[in-house]
Amino acid sequence: MEKLIAERLPLHIAIIMDGNGRWAKKRYLNRINGHRKGIEVAKDMVTFCRELGIRYLTLYTFSKENWHRPAQEVDMLMSLLERHLRSEGDDLVKNNIRFRMIGNLSDLPGKVKDVIVDLEERTANNDGMVLQLALSYSGREEIVQMCRTIARKVLEGVIEPDGITDETIRRYLYTRDVPDPDLLIRTSGEKRISNFLLWQLAYTEIYFTDVLWPDFTRAHLMEAIRDFQTRERRFGLTGEQKSRMEELSAGSLPY
Numbered sequence: 001m002e003k004l005i006a007e008r009l010p011l012h013i014a015i016i017m018d019g020n021g022r023w024a025k026k027r028y029l030n031r032i033n034g035h036r037k038g039i040e041v042a043k044d045m046v047t048f049c050r051e052l053g054i055r056y057l058t059l060y061t062f063s064k065e066n067w068h069r070p071a072q073e074v075d076m077l078m079s080l081l082e083r084h085l086r087s088e089g090d091d092l093v094k095n096n097i098r099f100r101m102i103g104n105l106s107d108l109p110g111k112v113k114d115v116i117v118d119l120e121e122r123t124a125n126n127d128g129m130v131l132q133l134a135l136s137y138s139g140r141e142e143i144v145q146m147c148r149t150i151a152r153k154v155l156e157g158v159i160e161p162d163g164i165t166d167e168t169i170r171r172y173l174y175t176r177d178v179p180d181p182d183l184l185i186r187t188s189g190e191k192r193i194s195n196f197l198l199w200q201l202a203y204t205e206i207y208f209t210d211v212l213w214p215d216f217t218r219a220h221l222m223e224a225i226r227d228f229q230t231r232e233r234r235f236g237l238t239g240e241q242k243s244r245m246e247e248l249s250a251g252s253l254p255y
Contacts, residue, residue: 004052004222008229010182012056013049014204016196017042019188019212026212032076037214039084046131048218050095052225056130056178060196064104064138078109081135085115089122096128102174103137130178137174139198146172175200183228185221187213205231 017038024034042059049057061081067074092099099119108116116135149172153159159168170176180200184193189210193201207224209216 004225005229006053009053010205010225010228011054012058012179012181012183013054013225014058014060014181014184014197014201015045016060016184016186016190016194017213017216018186018190020214022188023212023214031073032080034214035077035080039080041214041216043084043088044218045216045221046097046129048221050097050129054129056132056181058102058132058134058175058178058181058197060137060194061133062103062135062137063195064107064136064141065195067107067136078112082109082112082115085112085119089115089119092119092123092131093126096126097123098126098128098130099123100130100132100178101135102132102142103135104141105136107136132175132178134196137196139193139195142174143199169199173199180204182233183207183224185209185224187211187216203233205233 020034020038021031022034023037024031027033042061045059046057062077066077091097099122101116101120105113105116112135146169150159150164150168154161175197180202181197181204184197184201184204184206186193186206186208189208191208193206197204205228207227209220209224211220
């Protein structure tokens with residue numbers, strides 16, 4: 001298997017973990033069995049990313065729109081989530097992983113909120129990998145909340161309208177302490193971003209795979225990262241401009 005280029009690893013990987021229900025249906029199982037298997041895969045991906053040296057991992061776990069699913073499925077998902085987070089707390093602390101939630105905490109059941117707040121507090125001083133779970137998350141809602149906060153700051157005279165910049169906006173997003181994703185992976189063959197990190201994905205490399213999330217393995221993640229490492233990220237520049245900037249940064253050209 002071709003090795004990864006260590007110096008070109010993505011700093012931040014985000015994953016839309018899609019296909020749990022279809023995986024279960026193909027096996028004539030209840031959908032919740034697909035979610036259980038999906039949690040096992042997510043746990044392994046956290047471990048593997050930490051081993052690879054990925055600094056930030058964001059998992060799209062439950063969207064704002066997912067509340068519209070059948071109540072029984074939502075209740076089971078919340079119960080699974082609570083049990084999993086409680087069982088993983090000690091490992092997160094031991095492995096120096098900082099846990100963060102992005103999304104609307106107030107939407108979640110009380111027991112889930114309690115375990116999330118506890119985990120964030122227990123891991124707040126960890127300085128290894130940062131694990132973000134997007135829960136009751138909506139990219140549009142995040143942007144609306146950011147606009148409301150900035151509007152209040154303008155009314156209070158804290159911010160001048162002409163002084164609003166990209167950095168101002170970043171400061172009021174859920175992800176303000178985390179760099180934008182370098183690589184977004186979506187499983188299950190769907191080719192859309194589903195209201196996920198709409199601001200943050202502006203220059204993210206996107207990788208789609210037909211593999212259903214419960215079948216996603218370490219080899220599949222390696223394949224996605226290898227594909228990422230073949231891409232030229234120009235951020236709007238020409239290839240020549242990008243090369244010159246890299247040479248200047250490395251000190252190989254005079255300023």
